Amino acid sequence: MRWASDLTLGVRLAVSGRTSIARLVLSVVGIAVATAVLLVAASIGTINNNRMARVAATMYSPEPVAGVSPTYVRTMSTKFRDEYVNLTYVSGSGPDSPKPAGLPTLPKPGEMYASPALIELLRSADGELLRPRFPEKIVGTLDKSLVVEPGYLVAWVGADSTVADWDNTEKVYGFNVSPPLMNMDPAVMALLLIGAVVLLLPVFVFVSTASRIAGAERDRRLSALRLVGAGSSQVRRIAAAESLVSAVIGLTVGAAVFAFARPFADDINVMGEQVYASDVVPDPLMAVLVVLLIPTLTVMTALFALRRTIIEPLGVVRHTKPVRRRAWWRFALIAVGVVLLTTQLGADDKSDSWAWTLFGGATLLLIGVPVLLPWVVERVAGRASGGPPSWVLAIRRLQLDSGTSARVVGGVAVVLAGAIALQTMLMSVEDGLDLPDEDTNAHPGVVSVIADPALAGEIQDNLGGAAGVRSVYPVRTVTASRGGEEEPLFSVAILDCAAIKALANIRSCVDGDVFRSWDSGAQGPQPGKPLEFREYDEAGGSDRPRYDVVADWTIPENLKDVTLSEQSILYDPLLVTPGALKDVALDGGSTTVVATVTRDLTDDQLEGIRNSVADFRYQSYVYSYNTGPELTVDQQTYVSVRTGLYAGSIFTLMLAAVSLLVLALEHIRERRRPLAVLAASGVPRSVLARSLLWQVALPIVLGVAMALATGVGLAAVIIQQVGETLSVDWPGIAILCAGALTLSLLVSATTLPFLRSATRLTTIRME
Amino acid sequence: MSGPLIVATGLVKSFGPTKALDGASMSVQAGEVVAVMGSSGSGKSTLLHCLAGIITPDSGTVVYDGRELSAMPDGPRSALRRTDFGFVFQFGQLVPELTCLENVALPLRLDGTRRKVAEAKAREWLDRLEVADVATKRPGEASGGQGQRVAVARALVTGPKVIFADEPTGALDSLNGEHVMRLLTGAAKDTGAAVILVTHEPRVAAYSNREVVVRDGHTKQVEFA
Numbered sequence: 001m002r003w004a005s006d007l008t009l010g011v012r013l014a015v016s017g018r019t020s021i022a023r024l025v026l027s028v029v030g031i032a033v034a035t036a037v038l039l040v041a042a043s044i045g046t047i048n049n050n051r052m053a054r055v056a057a058t059m060y061s062p063e064p065v066a067g068v069s070p071t072y073v074r075t076m077s078t079k080f081r082d083e084y085v086n087l088t089y090v091s092g093s094g095p096d097s098p099k100p101a102g103l104p105t106l107p108k109p110g111e112m113y114a115s116p117a118l119i120e121l122l123r124s125a126d127g128e129l130l131r132p133r134f135p136e137k138i139v140g141t142l143d144k145s146l147v148v149e150p151g152y153l154v155a156w157v158g159a160d161s162t163v164a165d166w167d168n169t170e171k172v173y174g175f176n177v178s179p180p181l182m183n184m185d186p187a188v189m190a191l192l193l194i195g196a197v198v199l200l201l202p203v204f205v206f207v208s209t210a211s212r213i214a215g216a217e218r219d220r221r222l223s224a225l226r227l228v229g230a231g232s233s234q235v236r237r238i239a240a241a242e243s244l245v246s247a248v249i250g251l252t253v254g255a256a257v258f259a260f261a262r263p264f265a266d267d268i269n270v271m272g273e274q275v276y277a278s279d280v281v282p283d284p285l286m287a288v289l290v291v292l293l294i295p296t297l298t299v300m301t302a303l304f305a306l307r308r309t310i311i312e313p314l315g316v317v318r319h320t321k322p323v324r325r326r327a328w329w330r331f332a333l334i335a336v337g338v339v340l341l342t343t344q345l346g347a348d349d350k351s352d353s354w355a356w357t358l359f360g361g362a363t364l365l366l367i368g369v370p371v372l373l374p375w376v377v378e379r380v381a382g383r384a385s386g387g388p389p390s391w392v393l394a395i396r397r398l399q400l401d402s403g404t405s406a407r408v409v410g411g412v413a414v415v416l417a418g419a420i421a422l423q424t425m426l427m428s429v430e431d432g433l434d435l436p437d438e439d440t441n442a443h444p445g446v447v448s449v450i451a452d453p454a455l456a457g458e459i460q461d462n463l464g465g466a467a468g469v470r471s472v473y474p475v476r477t478v479t480a481s482r483g484g485e486e487e488p489l490f491s492v493a494i495l496d497c498a499a500i501k502a503l504a505n506i507r508s509c510v511d512g513d514v515f516r517s518w519d520s521g522a523q524g525p526q527p528g529k530p531l532e533f534r535e536y537d538e539a540g541g542s543d544r545p546r547y548d549v550v551a552d553w554t555i556p557e558n559l560k561d562v563t564l565s566e567q568s569i570l571y572d573p574l575l576v577t578p579g580a581l582k583d584v585a586l587d588g589g590s591t592t593v594v595a596t597v598t599r600d601l602t603d604d605q606l607e608g609i610r611n612s613v614a615d616f617r618y619q620s621y622v623y624s625y626n627t628g629p630e631l632t633v634d635q636q637t638y639v640s641v642r643t644g645l646y647a648g649s650i651f652t653l654m655l656a657a658v659s660l661l662v663l664a665l666e667h668i669r670e671r672r673r674p675l676a677v678l679a680a681s682g683v684p685r686s687v688l689a690r691s692l693l694w695q696v697a698l699p700i701v702l703g704v705a706m707a708l709a710t711g712v713g714l715a716a717v718i719i720q721q722v723g724e725t726l727s728v729d730w731p732g733i734a735i736l737c738a739g740a741l742t743l744s745l746l747v748s749a750t751t752l753p754f755l756r757s758a759t760r761l762t763t764i765r766m767e
Numbered sequence: 768m769s770g771p772l773i774v775a776t777g778l779v780k781s782f783g784p785t786k787a788l789d790g791a792s793m794s795v796q797a798g799e800v801v802a803v804m805g806s807s808g809s810g811k812s813t814l815l816h817c818l819a820g821i822i823t824p825d826s827g828t829v830v831y832d833g834r835e836l837s838a839m840p841d842g843p844r845s846a847l848r849r850t851d852f853g854f855v856f857q858f859g860q861l862v863p864e865l866t867c868l869e870n871v872a873l874p875l876r877l878d879g880t881r882r883k884v885a886e887a888k889a890r891e892w893l894d895r896l897e898v899a900d901v902a903t904k905r906p907g908e909a910s911g912g913q914g915q916r917v918a919v920a921r922a923l924v925t926g927p928k929v930i931f932a933d934e935p936t937g938a939l940d941s942l943n944g945e946h947v948m949r950l951l952t953g954a955a956k957d958t959g960a961a962v963i964l965v966t967h968e969p970r971v972a973a974y975s976n977r978e979v980v981v982r983d984g985h986t987k988q989v990e991f992a
Contacts, residue, residue, distance in 0.1 A: 228860070
């Protein structure tokens with residue numbers, strides 16, 4: 001009965017009165033935002049699983065199955081503007097040839113199934129220049145199970161039986177094959193783990209700070225209860241009920257916001273990544289965890305903050321200087337984090353326990369920032385003195401209660417520490433992965449088409465007729481070695497002098513010349529030495545690809561050494577003019593038809609060039625000058641993780657800004673009476689404004705210093721663990737720190753109109 | 768007359784290097800009004816808080832009704848504050864979120880009394896202290912004098928044996944101060960409650976039966992002739 005009465009009183013205190021409602025609204029907003037974010041985070045598992053299921057649906061097995069007539073499958077892509085259209089050409093060799101589950105039937109020649117986004121694009125005015133590449137009739141919309149993301153441009157196109165003879169065509173005996181399990185690079189995995197900590201931790205800090213909004217006012221209220229005889233457990237129950245109200249309402253509002261926003265997920269594009277709304281479903285276990293975690297965290301924070309009220313209620317009521325904060329448990333928390341991180345140093349086995357230890361250590365270390373900050377602010381403010389009136393007012397205020405200001409800044413500091421750690425790790429991991437610079441392989445002014453040698457002439461003609469094309473050069477590439485099975489293979493480019501002059505920027509060339517673009521030493525091409533031209537044998541060997549000798553040749557003595565520019569499209573060690581090979585019968589290889597284009601090539605002209613070879617379909621592939629290099633699996637994973645982290649960081653920073661603003665406003669609201677009294681006694685508003693600024697500036701400077709030390713320290717330990725070399729991006733970190741400082745100053749500036757309202761003399765009467 | 772209701776002996780209490788009480792002793796009889804006087808910083812409020820069990824002395828004893836307060840755990844001491852003691856401070860004792868009626872009913876509610884019963888009793892006391900018109904208002908909407916009378920009503924609503932009043936008129940003008948003191952001492956006399964009154968104003972101390980002067984943490988009894 002007493003319990004019920006206490007809980008009722010807590011609820012009553014939470015919802016009665018104008019100030020209570022204002023406080024409740026602020027807390028609810030904070031908790032609702034956190035709930036929505038956590039529900040999205042809880043959906044990531046489902047999003048990822050469904051995405052993987054879609055990837056698996058299109059994967060195929062080339063393992064022959066008795067009684068199954070294979071389907072011939074050739075995948076390729078074409079680029080339109082900045083997007084890729086992924087094409088899968090299919091042709092069944094029998095009536096029951098396998099097809100993916102999401103495809104009603106295998107499309108016949110002249111038919112295709114397309115993804116909704118591709119259909120929409122093809123039907124739109126914007127897709128006019130794409131339509132020539134898709135003369136097939138659209139016979140249906142691709143099922144969601146075959147389109148990894150809602151915005152993907154995908155088509156399954158029917159091909160005739162000649163597809164079986166095309167290069168890179170697969171004989172497929174079944175679809176929906178689980179993709180092979182890949183061991184993620186430990187550095188990328190560590191990045192992902194720390195990213196999760198960095199992105200989610202501020203959410204929890206936000207919940208904690210939201211539940212501490214108007215903490216001083218609440219402390220005084222509960223202390224008053226304590227003085228009239230409420231026992232410590234009673235006060236705890238009342239405080240718990242009070243904070244539960246905002247937690248429950250915040251949870252409900254957050255869930256409602258999540259449910260309302262969910263259907264719009266299809267339309268949201270975060271740095272090129274999209275998800276299906278139907279995939280945004282929180283994992284039931286995680287959802288239950290969120291529902292339990294938020295109220296628990298809110299109540300625990302409220303109860304934890306009650307220490308002073310319980311121990312010295314009188315001091316709280318009379319606004320006396322609080323007892324000094326204890327340091328030991330704050331440092332202990334950080335020490336445990338450091339110990340957890342360092343125990344894994346040198347561990348070869350990057351197992352689950354390694355990941356969890358890393359996760360735990362990083363979490364504790366980052367939690368240390370907002371936990372230690374109030375103590376540091378208190379100590380620094382305690383030692384400060386002197387200065388102009390605004391500084392004295394700020395320092396005295398911080399000496400009396402630095403908790404609110406430190407809490408205001410703590411959220412930003414933890415985001416900053418995480419961002420610095422991530423930035424440093426990203427830079428170090430990027431160095432380790434040797435990610436190519438997108439610009440290095442770009443070939444300004446050049447469009448190249450890889451084609452079957454038999455079609456080179458026709459493609460050359462078509463390209464030559466396209467608007468924006470200046471000249472067209474065929475470049476044939478063959479494989480060669482110095483002789484002997486163990487000799488390394490290298491490529492040889494065969495092209496005429498006009499092409500050499502235009503593409504390799506070599507001024508002097510006569511037919512019969514041979515150029516060596518880089519000297520790879522004794523194993524590379526040498527003048528007067530024999531050379532074997534080789535062709536890939538598809539039947540091949542089982543352990544290593546087999547290249548059969550198709551022709552022999554001797555490298556001329558007058559081999560000329562040249563240096564190719566980094567921007568050159570040619571990268572072959574040997575450049576050979578046709579005259580040098582006139583006595584050699586050489587078939588095979590591949591042909592790239594390279595078109596130089598006008599400097600002012602428009603996007604539409606580029607699409608026109610692509611369309612000029614569209615008839616050759618799978619037999620040609622167009623690379624435009626801005627095509628980036630292919631990435632390895634690790635590099636692709638890293639790029640995805642980096643994209644996600646950048647997107648998450650932007651969101652977290654916005655959350656920190658909202659948190660900062662909410663708490664700064666609350667700070668003014670809580671202090672409005674003393675502020676009004678000061679204004680009434682003649683203190684200029686500008687002095688009060690500067691005083692408020694100092695109250696945020698001092699903690700934020702200390703917070704930035706702590707964030708810097710924590711972020712770089714955390715990254716250093718983790719980078720050492722994953723065997724990479726630490727690479728600190730000081731200019732980037734300086735920008736982050738400056739951004740955090742600017743953010744704080746901007747938020748303080750935003751609160752000035754509220755300061756004006758708070759310092760109206762009527763405020764004194766209202767109090 | 769029976770024995771004293773509260774006996775404090777040799778109380779010592781320090782706050783850091785500052786000794787607020789240094790061997791202070793005093794006693795209070797049931798129904799008696801005692802003024803604790805002294806200059807600012809003399810230790811009179813600290814003495815009151817030790818007597819009420821709000822703070823624990825470093826040494827010395829406070830015996831209330833035969834029970835040693837300083838040896839009691841927090842729970843029973845809190846219970847005593849609810850049932851046997853009433854408090855009136857200069858400010859800060861009313862909960863701003865609750866109406867005046869709810870504030871007065873609060874000690875009863877905390878003790879488990881049903882809301883209707885508690886509020887009926889609270890209304891009686893508001894009436895008696897001439898502030899029935901602010902029953903539905905919040906403390907911030909009442910005047911200073913009305914707020915202090917609400918605080919007195921709250922202090923008396925549980926029928927306490929002792930009322931601790933720390934500068935109860937400190938924030939009021941003389942007219943309002945006199946009014947509050949008349950009502951406080953009158954109601955205490957009617958209910959037989961003792962009043963321990965901390966003040967530095969002789970005008971307020973004049974409502975007491977005797978004075979205890981605190982100076983540098985020591986006490987000195989002053990009996991009226």
